Amino acid sequence: MSDTDTKLVLAREADTGVVQAGVSIGQIFLEFLIIGATSFGGVVPYLRESLVIKRQWIDDKEFVELLSISQSLPGLNATNMAILVGGKLRRALGSLAAIIGVCLPGAVIMYVVGIFYRSHGDHVWVTAALKGVAAAAVGLILSTVVGLSKKSLAGKFDFVFMALTVIAVNRLHQSVPRTLVAVGFLAILFHRPRKERKESVSP
Amino acid sequence: MSQIPALVRVFAYLSLLTIGGGMAAFPEMKILTVEVHQWLTFPQLIHLYSVGQMAPGPNMMMIVPIGEWAGGVLGAIAVVLAFFGPTAVLTFIVGRLWNKLEKWPWRRSIQQGLAPVSIGLLLAGCFTMAKGAIFGLETATIAVVVLLILLNYKINPALLILVGAVVGVFSFTR
Numbered sequence: 001m002s003d004t005d006t007k008l009v010l011a012r013e014a015d016t017g018v019v020q021a022g023v024s025i026g027q028i029f030l031e032f033l034i035i036g037a038t039s040f041g042g043v044v045p046y047l048r049e050s051l052v053i054k055r056q057w058i059d060d061k062e063f064v065e066l067l068s069i070s071q072s073l074p075g076l077n078a079t080n081m082a083i084l085v086g087g088k089l090r091r092a093l094g095s096l097a098a099i100i101g102v103c104l105p106g107a108v109i110m111y112v113v114g115i116f117y118r119s120h121g122d123h124v125w126v127t128a129a130l131k132g133v134a135a136a137a138v139g140l141i142l143s144t145v146v147g148l149s150k151k152s153l154a155g156k157f158d159f160v161f162m163a164l165t166v167i168a169v170n171r172l173h174q175s176v177p178r179t180l181v182a183v184g185f186l187a188i189l190f191h192r193p194r195k196e197r198k199e200s201v202s203p
Numbered sequence: 204m205s206q207i208p209a210l211v212r213v214f215a216y217l218s219l220l221t222i223g224g225g226m227a228a229f230p231e232m233k234i235l236t237v238e239v240h241q242w243l244t245f246p247q248l249i250h251l252y253s254v255g256q257m258a259p260g261p262n263m264m265m266i267v268p269i270g271e272w273a274g275g276v277l278g279a280i281a282v283v284l285a286f287f288g289p290t291a292v293l294t295f296i297v298g299r300l301w302n303k304l305e306k307w308p309w310r311r312s313i314q315q316g317l318a319p320v321s322i323g324l325l326l327a328g329c330f331t332m333a334k335g336a337i338f339g340l341e342t343a344t345i346a347v348v349v350l351l352i353l354l355n356y357k358i359n360p361a362l363l364i365l366v367g368a369v370v371g372v373f374s375f376t377r
Contacts, residue, residue, distance in 0.1 A: 036260040041361035043261060071321070072314045074219045075290030078261040083294045091347060095295050106260025107267050107283055113254055114268020121250070124376055130250045132345055132371020134336035136364045137253035139349025141226055141329040146354060148223070148322050158319040165323025167231050170330050176220045176231045180320060184324055188316030193308030 023057060023089045025097045031055060031100030032082055043078035043102070051085055058085060078102055161187040206273040209240055214266060214285040221290070223321025225263035225344045229328030242273040246276050249335045258360050261287075 031050060039046035044067065051057050058066070066088075072079035079099050086098030120126055153159060160185055168179040213235045220228040229252070236242050243251070248269075257266030263286070268283030304310045337343050349363050 022310050039259045040257070041359040043259075060346065066298075068314065069246070069269060070294070071223065072317050073290070073294050073297055074222050075287070075294055076221060076225055076261045076263055079287055079291065081295045083291050084298045087295055087298055090293065095291070098365075099291055101320060102260055103264070103283065103287060104260075106258045106264040107279075109258045110251075110255060110259075110264040110267040111279055114251070114259070116267065116271065117247075117250065119253070123246070125372055128294075128375035129368040129371045130253065131336075131342060131375050132367040132369070133257075133364055134249045134253040134332075134365025134367075135342035135345035135371070136349045137256050138329060138333050138336050139346040140256060140353065140360045140364065141325065141332070142346070142350045144224065145322060145326050145329060145351035146350075147323070148318075152318040153322065154315070161316075161319035162323040162326065165320050166327045166330065169324065169327035176228065176324060176327075180220070181321070184317060184320045186316075187320055188309075188312050191312040191315035195310055 023094075025090055025093050028086055028089055028094050029097035029101045032086070032098040033104060034101075036102040037105035039078070044081070047078070047081050047085075057089060062088075157190060158187075161190070206240075207278055208276055210242075210270055210274055210282050211285040213240065214270075214282045215289050218286045218288075218290045220324075223325050224318065225261075226328035226332075227324035228320060230331045233331055236269055240273070245335050245357070252332065253336070253364065257364050279311055308344070311348055341370075345370055 001196055008037060011120055035043065035046050035050050048060075048063055051064050063158065066081060066084045067077065070077045073081075082098035082102045083095045086094035086096070088094070090097070117126075121130075149159075149162070153162065162185075165179055165183045168174040168183060169176060174182075217228045217235070218230050220231055233245060233248060237245050237248055251265040251268055256262055258264055266282050266286050267279050270278040270280070272278075274281065333346070337346055345367055349367065352358060353360060353365060
């Protein structure tokens, strides 16, 4: 099936959520390899650009849904998305091709960086640059925290759960799994399924 | 060579903590790689993490150099497999089940409940890192400026990290 044919089929079936077959393992690997090699500054926007817009392997609605699964499971968004999209296209082998593709370029680059850093890491210019890089990275993580909070925190109790998590890990020096289970349990219980009439209580 | 079983154990464990992002595992990663196994120092960990933000692909590939330092090429491969293998299998299985869980009312509860906790873990990781990365006015300024730029403008974060490197060279070489 040619590329244009695929698009036509997709255009017709987009609203039914049917994903076309016929994407080869090689295509999956290559597409994720390209994403893995070019996704500077965060993989998710590149994933959408490539999978939804360029290849049209999944539609926007599916993309958002798969992303929300990725975010509630352990694992990085980039690799979880690779597993889910690869699996949707070609089951286990598709997942494998996608995750290897998306990881390979970055892994090779960091392997080389690690060797360089070990031999030149104490150079005056390198240490100076690294101080700036680390400080900038802190700003980047904070911006991620703010962005995610705006998007997925609903109501003041969510901020309480967030604060409890931070206090448990940073102040009380509890392990991450213990914190995750304890605060997570409370938060899930707070968001427990309710009957319709109770839903209007939200602020 | 003898480090490889420890590398696999540590990074397989850490991978299960990365809910919401790699940073969520950072506090535990510091304890295990720096304090317990002493594969690297805390400044080195911070440097690798930060430089890793400039590389394309999943943003925790900084685990590769840790594996390489502790166990050579095999260590690097072991660390990648340990860090991505278990969560990959879990995600694959849950991905298959997810649609069946559509009607399960607790699915939404779990998603809503995990959101604030995962953001909290991210923030906790950020604070752990800030303790080593932010000292004095220059570094604090860099962090705040990057934060403000990213919140207000659509700009590639990797580029800003690169700018951070340049500012660092000018601020800290004397």
